[in-house]
Every structure is written in C-alpha cells, then in structure tokens.
Amino acid sequence: MALIVFNDNGIYCPRADVYIDPWKAVEKALITHGHADHARYGHTVYLTHKDAAPAIQHRIPKAFIQTVEYGEVLVENGVQFSFHPAGHIPGSSQIRVEYKGEVWVISGDYKIEEDGISQAFEAVRCHHFITESTFGMPIYHWPKPSIVHAEIDQWWRDNRENGITSVLCSYSLGKAQRLLHHLNSDIGPIFTAPTTEELNRVLRQQGIRLPETTPIQSVRDLKELKGAIIMCPSSFLTEEWQQKLGPISTAFASGWMGVRGKGRMASYDRGFILSDHADWEGLNWAVRQTEAENIYVTHGFKKTLARWLREKGLNAHTVDTLYEGAGEKED
Numbered sequence: 001m002a003l004i005v006f007n008d009n010g011i012y013c014p015r016a017d018v019y020i021d022p023w024k025a026v027e028k029a030l031i032t033h034g035h036a037d038h039a040r041y042g043h044t045v046y047l048t049h050k051d052a053a054p055a056i057q058h059r060i061p062k063a064f065i066q067t068v069e070y071g072e073v074l075v076e077n078g079v080q081f082s083f084h085p086a087g088h089i090p091g092s093s094q095i096r097v098e099y100k101g102e103v104w105v106i107s108g109d110y111k112i113e114e115d116g117i118s119q120a121f122e123a124v125r126c127h128h129f130i131t132e133s134t135f136g137m138p139i140y141h142w143p144k145p146s147i148v149h150a151e152i153d154q155w156w157r158d159n160r161e162n163g164i165t166s167v168l169c170s171y172s173l174g175k176a177q178r179l180l181h182h183l184n185s186d187i188g189p190i191f192t193a194p195t196t197e198e199l200n201r202v203l204r205q206q207g208i209r210l211p212e213t214t215p216i217q218s219v220r221d222l223k224e225l226k227g228a229i230i231m232c233p234s235s236f237l238t239e240e241w242q243q244k245l246g247p248i249s250t251a252f253a254s255g256w257m258g259v260r261g262k263g264r265m266a267s268y269d270r271g272f273i274l275s276d277h278a279d280w281e282g283l284n285w286a287v288r289q290t291e292a293e294n295i296y297v298t299h300g301f302k303k304t305l306a307r308w309l310r311e312k313g314l315n316a317h318t319v320d321t322l323y324e325g326a327g328e329k330e331d
Helices: 053-059 145-161 175-182 194-204 239-245 263-267 280-290 302-311
Strands: 005-007 010-013 018-020 028-030 045-049 065-068 074-076 079-085 093-099 102-106 128-133 165-169 190-192 229-232 248-253 270-272 294-300 315-318
Touching: 045 053, 053 065, 053 194, 128 280, 128 302, 145 165, 145 175, 145 248, 145 270, 175 194, 175 229, 190 194, 194 229, 280 302, 294 302, 302 315
Parallel strands: 018 028, 028 045, 045 065, 102 128, 128 294, 165 229, 165 248, 190 229, 248 270, 294 315
Antiparallel strands: 005 010, 010 018, 074 079, 079 093, 093 102
8 A cells, every 4th residue: 555645635645544735625634734725625624733723724714623733743543644844834834754664745835945934944854755846947046035025125115205105915824924024114004905914913813023014994094005015915906996096006026026927927017036935946955855765746847847856867756736737826
C-alpha cells in the first residue's frame, strides 16, 4: 500500500484514511492554511495549525476544527503526522507524513522570505516532496520586500501630497495584513473594505500587530478619504466606488505584477511585486533543502519546473490537481 496517493478527492493517505487539502468533501481533512482553495467547505473534521484555525472558522462557521502546534506528532494507524511552518500566511503549514521510515512532505503554498507576521518557512528533509509551482518559471524573481514596502509608502505619500486617494488591492487574508504591518501609518489614515477589516480583526485577536484602520462603511463624508489609503480586495473596486471616491490612484500587490500586461492586472495604475508564494529561486532552494529523492510538482507552471528539476538530475513528476494552469489568484 502506497503511503500517499492522488485520487479524485485530492492527496490521500490510505493507511490513516485522511486527506491533505482535499478539493472535495471528505471525513478527515488535514488543512495547510485558510485560503479557500485549500480549506474547502463540507469536511466532517478539519485538522490544522492553531494559528490557521481562526481564519478557517471565520470562513466556515460550522466547521468542526481540531488544532495542533508546530512539530507536534499525531499518530493514526501507525502513521505519524506533524505540521511545520510554510511561511505563506499566519498559521500556514507543510505537513510531514512518516510510516516505517518513509517520509513525505506536502508543502501546500509556501514562501521563503520572512514577512513579519507569518512563522518563517522551515525546510523539512524527506524522501518525497510535493511542491506547488504557482510561479514556477525563471521570469518570476522577487525584489527584496523592504524595497517594495518603501515603494508603496512613497506612492501613497506622493498621492497624498497631490490630493489623490490611494487604493491598494490585495488578497484579504495574509497579503492585506502583511502590507498593513509594514505600511507607514504616519503618512495618513488607513481605510479598509469590509472583508479586509473582518480578517484584520481575526488576526489582531491572534496577537498580530497592525496599524489602526477604519472600516470604509463607517465613513459619513467621502471627503475624509482624500489623500488616505484604502486597503481592499480587487472585487471591491467597482465602477460605482471609483466614481464615488473621486481622484484615485489604484495599485495591486501581487507576484503577477512581475509581468505587466497579465490580464486584469494591467488595469491598475501601479503594480507592486509582492507575493506570498516562492519565486523561481525560492522553489528551487526549497526543493534542494528537502534532499528528497522524488519531487511531485502541482498547480502552476508545473511542467516547466518539473522539466528543469529533471535536467538537474532530480526525479521530478507533474501531478494533475483541481487547480490547473497558472491561475489568476491574487498572490
């Protein structure tokens, strides 16, 4: 019996009868983090890291969630499971699976750079490593985050001096809080869209430091927004809101901004290259650190990364999942 298999429901451990980040409803699901494509509705039991649980509970109020600490070992029918930091967002995990000396690591989503709010990525040695490849092409290379955060502050400062409202779009869980954590709140007031503010509240309750923010729905006079910055998901920025706000400058913080002209991303005034996923160098570094004999490359530019790894002498395979192609995630 294989320790880990891929079936129609997702990544499965038959001996323990559990799934990791399944994309269909199952009885027992080990969840790497709270983003909707990994923590889906309908599972009977969710098992995740304690810092990932609040966001999952917020998104899926009726979910029955059990939690673990990093490094804590759980045993199911002789199979050992443990969660290890993935650095993707707060509470995100790689899941280590061991049985009779055979070790697999399912990485979920991960990034190598420390972001100030997430537990830093931990390389875990194994025989089999399942890796994402969202940005698995050599063209994706991230600048230093400190440079990007300084660019964002300067963009906002320049807009404020010119009486322009700054609108910074990003994913509401993880990315928004990362941006807020590094934003210079001395520049001016910070307003938030409802979904962003809800998740700010969830993460603040976990002890993550964020500057003061004001929900935009509480604003009585839109003149208050002049020169301020608004943090929101891209879905918030409708034509109606753009007309209400008056003079604005829009920006998007994402790894996709590394290639201007990519679909709807091209419609923003500014693009800031900041991703919660590993870039090309980061993916390759993570793979090397595992010292794995077999690499399984999932969603994203999987063929490109797998071919490159084989050229480097590694036994790399592509795996079809529910999430095919590079996608348009706000990462």
